[in-house]
Amino acid sequence: MSTRKAFVSRRVFLENEIIPACIIVDNGKVTSIQPGDGSKISKSDVPEIINVGDQLIMPGVVDCHVHVNEPGRTAWEGYLTATKAAAAGGVTTIVDMPLNSIPSTVTLPAFTTKLSEAAGKCYVDVGFWGGIVPGNQNELVPMLNAGVMGFKCFLIHSGVDEFPHVDRSDLEQAFPILQGTSAVVLFHAEVDCGCGSSTYIEKEPRKYETFLESRPDQMELEAIKLVCELCLKYRVRCHIVHLSTAKALPIIIDARKAGAPLTVETCHHYLSLEAETIPDGATQYKCCPPIRGKSNQDLLWEALKDGHIDMVVSDHSPCTADLKVLDTGDFLCAWGGIASVQLGLSLFWTNCLRHDMTLVDLVQLLCRKTAEMANLGHRKGAIKEGYDADFVVWDPDSTFKVTEKNIHFKNKITPYMGKELKGVVQSTIVQGVTVYDRGDFSEAPRGHFMLNEKNKSQSAL
Numbered sequence: 001m002s003t004r005k006a007f008v009s010r011r012v013f014l015e016n017e018i019i020p021a022c023i024i025v026d027n028g029k030v031t032s033i034q035p036g037d038g039s040k041i042s043k044s045d046v047p048e049i050i051n052v053g054d055q056l057i058m059p060g061v062v063d064c065h066v067h068v069n070e071p072g073r074t075a076w077e078g079y080l081t082a083t084k085a086a087a088a089g090g091v092t093t094i095v096d097m098p099l100n101s102i103p104s105t106v107t108l109p110a111f112t113t114k115l116s117e118a119a120g121k122c123y124v125d126v127g128f129w130g131g132i133v134p135g136n137q138n139e140l141v142p143m144l145n146a147g148v149m150g151f152k153c154f155l156i157h158s159g160v161d162e163f164p165h166v167d168r169s170d171l172e173q174a175f176p177i178l179q180g181t182s183a184v185v186l187f188h189a190e191v192d193c194g195c196g197s198s199t200y201i202e203k204e205p206r207k208y209e210t211f212l213e214s215r216p217d218q219m220e221l222e223a224i225k226l227v228c229e230l231c232l233k234y235r236v237r238c239h240i241v242h243l244s245t246a247k248a249l250p251i252i253i254d255a256r257k258a259g260a261p262l263t264v265e266t267c268h269h270y271l272s273l274e275a276e277t278i279p280d281g282a283t284q285y286k287c288c289p290p291i292r293g294k295s296n297q298d299l300l301w302e303a304l305k306d307g308h309i310d311m312v313v314s315d316h317s318p319c320t321a322d323l324k325v326l327d328t329g330d331f332l333c334a335w336g337g338i339a340s341v342q343l344g345l346s347l348f349w350t351n352c353l354r355h356d357m358t359l360v361d362l363v364q365l366l367c368r369k370t371a372e373m374a375n376l377g378h379r380k381g382a383i384k385e386g387y388d389a390d391f392v393v394w395d396p397d398s399t400f401k402v403t404e405k406n407i408h409f410k411n412k413i414t415p416y417m418g419k420e421l422k423g424v425v426q427s428t429i430v431q432g433v434t435v436y437d438r439g440d441f442s443e444a445p446r447g448h449f450m451l452n453e454k455n456k457s458q459s460a461l
Helices: 079-088 108-118 137-146 168-178 198-202 208-214 217-234 246-257 268-272 294-306 344-354 359-373
Strands: 005-014 017-026 029-035 048-051 056-059 061-066 091-096 125-128 150-154 184-188 237-240 262-267 311-313 391-401 420-430 433-437 448-450
Touching: 005 391, 017 056, 056 359, 061 079, 061 262, 061 311, 061 344, 061 359, 079 091, 079 420, 079 433, 091 391, 091 420, 108 125, 108 137, 137 168, 150 168, 168 184, 168 217, 217 237, 217 246, 217 262, 246 262, 246 294, 262 268, 262 359, 268 294, 268 311, 268 344, 294 359, 311 344, 311 359, 344 359, 344 391, 344 420
Parallel strands: 005 048, 005 056, 061 091, 091 125, 125 448, 150 184, 184 237, 237 262, 262 311
Antiparallel strands: 005 017, 017 029, 056 391, 391 420, 420 433
């Protein structure tokens, strides 16, 4: 039985232009792209032709910062719900963080356990980050050989005891081991530098400004200085996750000019939300590092336009309602994390329209650069011959309101509830298979593990 099919639209995003085109797919790969309306395609040659009319076909979003929390904390999230939410949002690949699962992905046996738990549950393709914690340097190469894309570490308490943070001495042991490998090291770049005022403890914990005072910009600045020093010293690829403060940009720019192989992401919440408008007790807005003020946000947008920030991700970090302490609204006690894996495409497009950015910018920041950072740039993040047939079919001109009914991640807690967003996802195709279509999902999960191909081949779930 032939697996050949064609996807046809009057609007297909190819390279940096939108044209009428027909994409021929076979065995999950793009085999050819023909400009035009697909009228010359023969049914005998291509048995299945999917014509979406004026809907835009674009590369699927690659979200390289997602906390799935399985195994161990499936009350927070899990592969079934996280990947369903991703599919509903036009995300065709996620890369799962090494925490907050139990066990954390910091040893080869823990990684093997995670693969076993995820098998058969993923509606989209899934890659994995390992973790660097004190004393696990001998586990790094075995995990890399088993297929992790790289390693995440914290320079401050991670929020969970089973994933302890590292200091310079830990990293000085790990970095020589990673020299010459395909690995990238991801940093939660905050340090407890004693630079914050302690007066916040005496202030009203329901006020967002109290929490903001507890995580000043300087915590990020000091951490990013350390990251840049290590990156330049060892020439190991480094990546700063969830940059929230624009004050760190000069440090980053200088390090890159000096030759540091350094990339930087920011998140949808830093680009969409501002400290001044967060209501008292609204702990669904809490994350670390924190959402900062409007003037800072404006500078982040300028950095995106200037190329100083490379990509935008969700940092989907859900939890149960009790951990958000919504009843008391205590920002100092609440879990820090924002759930948005399903909403990133529409969030970013809504904001692009306000900041004079285009679909070309969106694809570069949400698809292309994220794929490259996660060692997937040779097969994902673009519609090209030989690439995975990962597409999102959507209407950039339609709007929808975020409601509990249309959210597919497990805990329906998000600061975007009730907001109207532009850009409605109609269907999501992963390796040629439609996994989401207008509110419905494929009968069974059809995703694949994306294991680091420089060390390990793809594994079907």
